[in-house]
Amino acid sequence: MDGLKQRITAAIHNQPQPTVTVLSSLLAVEDAIGYIPKDAVEEVADLTGTTINDVWAVASFYPNFRFDPPCEHQLELCWGPSCHLMGAMAVIAAALDQVGVEGEGDTSDGKLSLRYNTCLGACAQAPVISADHNLMGRQSPEKVRAAVTALLASPSPHGQGGN
Amino acid sequence: MAENITTDITIAIDGVDIKTQPGKMVLEAAIEAGIYIPYLCYHSGMKPFAACRMCVVSVEGGRGFPASCTLPVADGMKIRSESHEVNELRRSVMEMLIAEHPNGCLTCHRVDICGPSDVCLRHVSVNDRCITCPKNERCEFKDTVRYLGMELESPLEYKYRQIPLEVSDPFYDRDLNLCITCGRCVRVCEEVRGNSALCFTDRSGRALIGTSFGDSLLESGCEFCGACIDVCPVGALVEREHKWEKARRVEQVICPHCPVGCQLNLEFNGAGKMIRAVPELNSPSNHGQACFKGKFGLEFLNDSARLEQPLVRRNGQLEEATWDEALNVIAGRLPEFKGDAFALLASPNSTNEELYLAQKFARVVMGTNNVDQTSNIQPELTVGLERALGYAAATNSIWELEHAGCILVFNSNLTEDQNVVGVPIKKAAQRGAKLIVIDPREVELTRYADSWLRPVPGTELLLLGGILKAVVDQGLEQTEWMDENCEEPATLHYTLNSIDMDHVTRVTHVSEEAIAEAARIFAQADGGAVVYALDNLPGELQRDCVLSLVNLALLTGNIGKPGAGIFPMRSGMNEQGASDVGCVPNRLPGNLSLRDATVVKALERSWNCTISVSQGLGVADAINAARDGQIKSMLIIGDSPNFTNGRLGDGLAALQNLDFLVVQDTFWGQLAQVADVVLPRSTFAEKDGTYTSLERRIQRVKPSIQSKSGGAQPEQWVFGELARRMGYSGFDYPAAYAIMDEIASVCPIYSGVSYPLLESQVSTVFRSGLEMPKPTQVLYSGKERRGIQWPCTADDPSATPILYQNGFPNGKADPITPVFQAPEPHLDSEYSGWFVPGRVLLQTDRETTVVTGKLNRLVRDELVSLHPSYAENELIKDGDPVEVVTPRGTWSGLARLDPSIPPGVISVTTLFGQLAVELQSSEEKNPMSKAPGLEILSARIAKVSALSSA
Structure with a gap:
């Protein structure tokens, strides 16, 4: 405390x-x-x-602030116009499926907080996701499944007392 | 007014020319001119906000539809408000608002004739009906919808928000399903009250009002003043008590709970029950504000357990009697006690007329100067003030504090005792004025203070000496002003010179820098005001503390100026009036001296009697004399907490000693139980007369309710009857006005006052047509009743808002030299320290839990703050459970070692929310009159072993 x-x-x-x-x-x-x-x-x-x-x-x-402790990992999925045009909806569907949730929110095991984002500011790389604040561009359903798996296997950034 | 030299400009609204002044907004100008423009978020007294877009207008030659509440007027401006296109726009804005508010009834033509259980052809659910809304019949929102002529069908579908009602906080019910997010409540709490206990939460479609983390009001900094309720245009914020009752009659009264003199509009239902109090917007005393006491503490008016019949003690039992029997018993016994064996204690909430009669009865009929009123336990509050300056009263008006450059608050818990005085002080502090608080206790104002000087209890006088010395030493004296207005302050300088600052710092535990800083801030401010009380000051320091504060005001030239001055915080409602009309032991009406033979002669001629010139006893001395058996009989009007709170010792036991005690009171209480004759007394709302507030404002009241059975009587009638039965004339007056005429004839400061003059101080406030929608507060405020601030003399019957502007009554002010001493702490071996209680609205430094239930409760560990050195002796560590043992009981909490606390001080600061819960659930008939103060007690600290605390 x-x-x-x-x-x-x-x-x-x-x-x-x-x-x-x-x-x-x-x-x-x-x-x-x-x-x-x-x-x-x-x-x-x-x-x-x-x-x-x-x-x-x-x-x-500001919806970007949260008031309860986040999960070990953060995954943000952009569904802004550029990403949308470049296939974000398929990426999001794959990510949701891989995480095993229906939509935005935290997983019940406290592993992952998943949010949609309206623009991560890297439209040239669309579709974009952000895994623990690391931007990853040119996503596809396959890539995002791999990214989720890798993210869940990595150590939590909060585990070591934050940055 | 003379300084109002701004030239009028003309604007036209829908072709009607109106005169206004630059700097105003179009909506404001329209309201003043009696032209209605619909509005929901604007409210008189607050900054325009332009959120609801209901007041949109179009301007000829301008683009778009600006909100008139934020549109500055300009000469020649042509405004269209009632045009088709403006109204269409307003209706479409309203469509969006009613999409978020139950609207089935709002848009229905049957709304005014529907009953709660009628079959609704529009299938509006019972919960969504206007008829089941507590604000029905006074809903500004509904009125506005109807004014706009909305269509029966709204194109937007309404969806119930499904937010649970908050009905567990004291006094308030909150139903945010009805909120239209106009933000009036948030703004009044922040802008006007300076508390910010409410805020906007969330955003866009989910935006509402609330508190941080959705906490209970108990821990969000709420002072339960009710200001948010008073401005809410819908049913979202309402008073819980009589929530569903409809007002059928509104009467104006003066609040009886403190001497600020707040004008309140009382709503009565069809059965004559008092259901709500709404503070008057045009009142010069309270500017539309009230406090927890005034807003929620008048329920006693409805209590059915009133004393309705006189009681006479026969064979040891109090038995019912007729008025005639009771008065005859009194008139038969009182002559036995004529002279100084008798004392008369009047009530601080008697009218001026009654207090005048009380002292006249004591002096003329009973031949004694033993007359006082029961709240006057600190007569020293104004003695020094009067001797130095000339009058025993505040020099300026309360709301001038808003414009002061620096305010010094000395030993006063005014947020609780004279709440509304705190409103302009907090406003000033928000504006950037400096606030200095001198108090050993953590009172609410310390939160706003730039400088909080926390002396060891009992060393306040020495601290004031240090401040005065710092003013002189830093060359901050207004010598030019002093030369012109004051007697030579040579002795004062000499005495100050001999003060040793090291000694001051050592004894008071206030650093020399803090003292110098406070002196500098106060002396250099553009207008410095002193607000003081004598809470917890030892008797022998009181007079000199007052003199020191007066000297501070004089040395810095802050007397006789606007936005400055000195304000004694009296405690009883009409304490000022009592002092003015002579209901004090050693002063005659007009605050004239008993020793002045010409005054006594004149009064004897006018009263046709001889006046005793021997010293009279005040309330404290009279109780002591009753204990000693010197006083054998008393007549006491109204119970007072001072009989039972220990400040006068065991008051009730002393009164039991009397041979013959007459009590006139409203309720059956401890005082009545020890009386020989009990007379039922009218309440403040049943009286005709005047009250004088602490800013010297004489305000007229008329009876707003009738005592139900007619059993209770005002004191005026009782004194008249008693005097007649005892064979004295001069007590039969045709009505209250005649008593005021007599007061005017004997009190120089009131010599110009008469009821017709007070009546002439009433002006009509023009605020658009009667049929237009208006906030409740505006609805009730058709009249401005200014009253009159004395001195109001026969030669110059005009009000005097600022005393001494044209010099002092004795020629010059006299900076009387106090003796700057700090008495040796006479703490006995049993108690080695002081228990210093504090109470604040908000504390964020500790864990607080609210237990929600039928009534929310605060649960937390109270922290007992101590100086580490003090704790060491007792071997107490941070976080240890400790007990504070005082002569009045024991406190327990967790120790917190804090080097900023003076050694010997055991400081415990509680939350105001706790008090609010206690007052709400109190069994007392008039709980607000018994609201506990913050009394410093001698105490010792004891460690509690973990076992016994568990």
């Missing part, structure tokens, strides 16, 4: 950019810990001189 608090504090207080805002602080926490714990909301409020409710208003506005 204390470890978590220290990680939050470290993430919030070591932001590289000169302008520190509620949003930048939340992003720093999400990056470091993978989600926004309740303690982080309180600490961001203290740092930025706002209240927990103001911070919550910002945090809950």
